[in-house]
Amino acid sequence: MLIPIRTFSILSLGLLCTALAYISYDSTLVQTATAQQSAPEKRPDAWYPRTEKVGPDEMFVVALGTGMPTPITRGQKSSAWYVELGNGDIFLFDIGSGSVENLFALRPEFHRVDKVFASHLHTDHVGDAAALWVGGWLSGRYTPLHIYGPSGAKPELGTAAYVEGLKKTYAWDVSGRAGILPDAGGELIAHEFDFKQDGGVVYEKNGVKITSFPAIHVLDGPVSYRLDWNGLSFVFGGDSAPNKWFIERARGADFVIHECFYTPEGLAKTLGWGLRQATFVSSYIHTPPSGFGKIMSEVKPRLAVGYHTIRSPGLDQLILEEIRTTYDGPLAIANDLMAWTITKDAIVQREVVSAERVQAPPTTQGYKEAKRSGEARYSEFTNNGKWAGYKPPPLPER
Numbered sequence: 001m002l003i004p005i006r007t008f009s010i011l012s013l014g015l016l017c018t019a020l021a022y023i024s025y026d027s028t029l030v031q032t033a034t035a036q037q038s039a040p041e042k043r044p045d046a047w048y049p050r051t052e053k054v055g056p057d058e059m060f061v062v063a064l065g066t067g068m069p070t071p072i073t074r075g076q077k078s079s080a081w082y083v084e085l086g087n088g089d090i091f092l093f094d095i096g097s098g099s100v101e102n103l104f105a106l107r108p109e110f111h112r113v114d115k116v117f118a119s120h121l122h123t124d125h126v127g128d129a130a131a132l133w134v135g136g137w138l139s140g141r142y143t144p145l146h147i148y149g150p151s152g153a154k155p156e157l158g159t160a161a162y163v164e165g166l167k168k169t170y171a172w173d174v175s176g177r178a179g180i181l182p183d184a185g186g187e188l189i190a191h192e193f194d195f196k197q198d199g200g201v202v203y204e205k206n207g208v209k210i211t212s213f214p215a216i217h218v219l220d221g222p223v224s225y226r227l228d229w230n231g232l233s234f235v236f237g238g239d240s241a242p243n244k245w246f247i248e249r250a251r252g253a254d255f256v257i258h259e260c261f262y263t264p265e266g267l268a269k270t271l272g273w274g275l276r277q278a279t280f281v282s283s284y285i286h287t288p289p290s291g292f293g294k295i296m297s298e299v300k301p302r303l304a305v306g307y308h309t310i311r312s313p314g315l316d317q318l319i320l321e322e323i324r325t326t327y328d329g330p331l332a333i334a335n336d337l338m339a340w341t342i343t344k345d346a347i348v349q350r351e352v353v354s355a356e357r358v359q360a361p362p363t364t365q366g367y368k369e370a371k372r373s374g375e376a377r378y379s380e381f382t383n384n385g386k387w388a389g390y391k392p393p394p395l396p397e398r
């Protein structure tokens with residue numbers, strides 16, 4: 001197995017970022033993006049947006065958010081994972097607060113970004129759902145956004161209620177875009193399933209099968225997911241204390257993500273909590289590094305990926321030392337915008353190098369031509385407030 005891990009000096013990354021700041025504004029790059037077909041380990045050391053296609057047998061994963069609910073920093077957003085497959089499908093697992101910024105950094109084809117699988121309904125896992133709903137619609141999505149997620153102990157605690165709540169909350173926003181944006185792109189569709197199902201199929205299409213299984217975190221409801229496609233497997237653990245379902249469902253999978261929280265002492269020190277509260281949170285509703293290591297020793301993935309922690313030199317050292325007391329296999333502690341190309345022969349880890357301020361990705365003809373109806377209108381009161389001193393250009397025909 002091959003897991004080359006490329007590293008950059010701060011200086012070279014800085015220079016690359018500066019270069020990209022210019023390159024990303026060159027629209028010709030978009031049209032000339034080459035379809036690479038070299039082996040993943042022979043490609044550039046960094047992944048540059050819109051310069052590389054996912055090969056037909058490849059799975060491409062990007063960590064969009066690896067951090068915490070607080071502090072959400074410029075360097076680390078809350079939980080979100082981007083998965084693109086060689087068949088053209090794109091899936092998001094979680095869409096936590098701030099993560100849409102990193103999604104835009106990839107400059108994806110937004111008409112394909114239409115499915116989110118939520119592990120649970122904490123803001124650090126779904127807080128950017130509205131930003132994706134409307135931002136993706138403005139950026140090229142002309143079909144509904146689908147949100148898959150678990151039921152809760154009561155109907156009002158489930159994913160369907162969450163999605164209905166979003167629609168009510170953003171009624172003004174969505175109504176005001178009618179007629180300007182494609183009708184169907186404004187639709188938000190919930191797919192709620194029973195959180196108790198252990199390996200139940202929640203999505204099956206185009207050769208892709210996604211199953212869910214329960215997790216143990218705060219209240220009834222949280223789940224984890226497994227995606228199987230083309231002989232490759234991706235497992236995404238949402239927040240959870242170590243649980244038997246994950247061990248069983250993730251066993252032997254290729255790419256296995258599980259939270260790797262603070263140590264009790266680290267949490268107490270970092271957030272200024274007492275040791276009892278810190279131990280409860282880190283080890284009873286989350287999984288500390290020693291627990292993460294134990295899980296991965298049992299699961300034995302091709303690559304174990306930890307997240308949901310703050311990356312800092314001091315904490316990194318503590319986390320790694322503690323993981324290595326219980327696990328000595330292939331390991332990555334994820335940081336935002338780490339990317340992996342996964343094939344049957346290799347897992348290649350790289351960094352996404354993207355400009356700090358990115359250009360919107362191009363839209364498609366389908367987006368431009370999609371049906372738009374029901375134009376929003378002002379009342380006579382507001383219309384009468386238009387200043388006669390300014391005349392807008394004539395409006396072209398549809």
Ligand SMILES: [Zn+2]
Pocket residue numbers: 120122125217239
């Ligand atoms: Zn949570």
Ligand SMILES: [Zn+2]
Pocket residue numbers: 069079122124125239308
């Ligand atoms: Zn969380």
